Amino acid sequence: MNAVRRHTILCVDDEPRSLETLERTLDEEFDVVCARSASEALQLLEQQRVAAVLCDQRMPGTSGVELLIRVRQQWPDTARLILSGYTDSEDIIRGLNEAGIFQYITKPWHPDHLLLALRNACRLVALESENTLLATEIRLTANQAESRIEEKKARLRQQFALDEIVRASDSPLQGICERVKRIAPYDIAVLINGPSGTGKELFARALHYNSLRADQPFVVENCGAMPDDLLASELFGHRKGAFTGAMHDHAGLFEQADGGTLFLDEIGDISPAFQVMLLRVLQEKEVRRVGDEKRRAVDVRIIAATNRDLEAEVAAGRFREDLYYRLAEMTMTLPPLAARRMDIPVLAGHFLRQASQSFAKPARGFSEEAMTALKHWHWPGNVRELQNEIRRMLVLAEQDLIGAELISPRLLRNLPDSDEPEPILEALLRRQEGWSEGSTLKDKTELLEKQLLRETMIRHRWNKSRAADELGLSRVGLRAKLERYGLEPLA
Structure with missing residues (x-):
């Protein structure tokens, strides 16, 4: 059990008997030091810290x-008390104004009264x-928080700088970035x-973080398949x-994005009724929370995205x-990945480095066959x-070179015909363990079955039921096949 802290009291009196009486009275509760003059008291204060001076x-x-x-001038955090048998009003006023005296104690004093006064003074x-320390901590915390916010803003500006958008030197994205x-x-x-999946939100963020609103909020809302009442609450807010x-x-996203940018994804999916509500907000630059009569002005830049042809939707009367x-x-129109195949090797390398760092699993690149297959797939997503x-390929990999045998079976089965000297699927199958020129159809089927089993088990974290x-x-039946092919979780 920790000992109770004892405060130090400096008693100052030119009468030795008075000092002795004070020391006996206070000694059980306080550490007491004594001085018989002002000069001796000042010397003691130079040498040690005291909680209160009683003189x-x-x-x-x-x-x-x-x-x-x-x-008060030299040790302002020390409590100051006066003992006096006189009631000189000028001394009292001067003591209150210039010395900041905590309390006058009249003689003859009562021990309980004196102890209570000193307890209160020390408290x-x-x-x-504590308040001074807390204020300092709050100030430092606020400064640190502000510094972290500025660092985060700087990182975001760097992350979404146009030079950071991954692309090949001859990519169609070069013109879009310009x-x-x-x-x-x-x-x-x-x-x-x-x-x-083409990166519409990425380019929306690039627009924001390269604009004059970069230090203000960037707020995202996906409007797809959301009921009108819920979408209105999210965007415009609601009243209790x-x-x-x-x-x-609840403040809606328009209010939260005030001064910044609001990104409305899947804008082509909103209903005709909600289109009217959104149009009114954009025209008037004011929002009215659901259930509220008050209108609130908002200053928001709108960036919208859609995978629909909105001009055709307008012509059809749906927008x-x-x-x-x-x-x-x-x-701005972002081309599908199939229309910019020169970006695939650059993107694949970028994603492999990201995944390697995220999973703490080393990887030095792709085999030639793997990259050939990746470049020939049409990537609908x-x-x-x-x-x-x-x-997925990195998770399944047992070596640091990512081979083609790790590519999803559905992708391999549906690769288009290639102009390569050797068909891609044939080249990939030759990479399989145990494959040879004399392998029978049964051998090949078993190898493909083994690969499919391994991929399925890893995806389900070796949960046999799923x-x-x-x-x-x-x-x-599954257990029998796993035993047959010797498949088990990696250590």
Whole structure:
């Protein structure tokens, strides 16, 4: 058990008997040091820290008030108390104003009264010290938080700099990046078109972090397949009690993005009714929370994205023409990955390095056959599909060179015809363990079955029930095949 802290009290009096009485009274609760003059008291204060100074008012040479004025100037965090048998109003006023005396104690004093006064004085000193320390910590924490925020903003600006967008030197993205560089500084609405997985949000962030709003929020909302009431609550906010479950006021994403950029993904999926609501906000630059009458001005740059042909949607009457022109002051179209195959090796290498760092698993690159297959696949899921495939291949890899045998079977089975001297599938199968020119159809089928089993088990983390369900096997049948091929989890 920790000992209770004992505060140190400096008693100052020119009368020895008075000092002895004070020391006997205070000694059980405080550490007491004594001085018989102001000069001796000042010397003691130079040598050690005290919580409070208790001094007599009438002393030869320097009075108690004059001593405590010096104490306040040199040791302002020390409590100051006066003992006096006189009621000189001028001394009292001077003591309060110049010496900042905590309390006057009149003679003859009562021990309980004196002890209570000193306890309170020491408690006040401790609280002031804690408050000072807390204020310093808060200030340092605020400075550190502000510094971290600035560092994060700098990292984001670097991360989404146009030079950081991964592409080949002859990629169609070169022209798109130049276009982003020209239009980013201007507060103009941008509509980004392109198939899913082509990086529309990446370019939206590049527009934001290369604009004058880069230090302000970048807020994202996916509008696809979301009911109108929920989307209205998310974008415009709601008032407490506006609907069941609205337990408090909620600021919508327009308000959260005030001063910055709001990215509306899958904008082509919003209903005709919600198109009217969104158009009104964009025209008036004001939002009204659901269930509220108050309108709030917002300053937001809108970047929207869609994989639909909005011009065709307008022509078909499914998308409002006036909203389209509000969103499409400037348009950008991102090509599918199949239209920029020169980017595949660069992207694959980039994703492999990312996955290697994320999984703490070394990898030095792809085999020639693996890269050939990657370049010939048409990538319907675009960049996102490529990234997922690279991560999957690295997880399955047993060596640091990523071979073609790790590529998903569905991808290998559906590779288009190649102009390569040797068909890609044949080249890949030759990489399989145990493959030879004389291998029979049964041998080849078993090798493919082994690969499919291993890939399925790893994907399901060796959960036999889920793997058996996917493969259409019983647990007994699956176990037999695993034993037959010697498949087991990697150590």
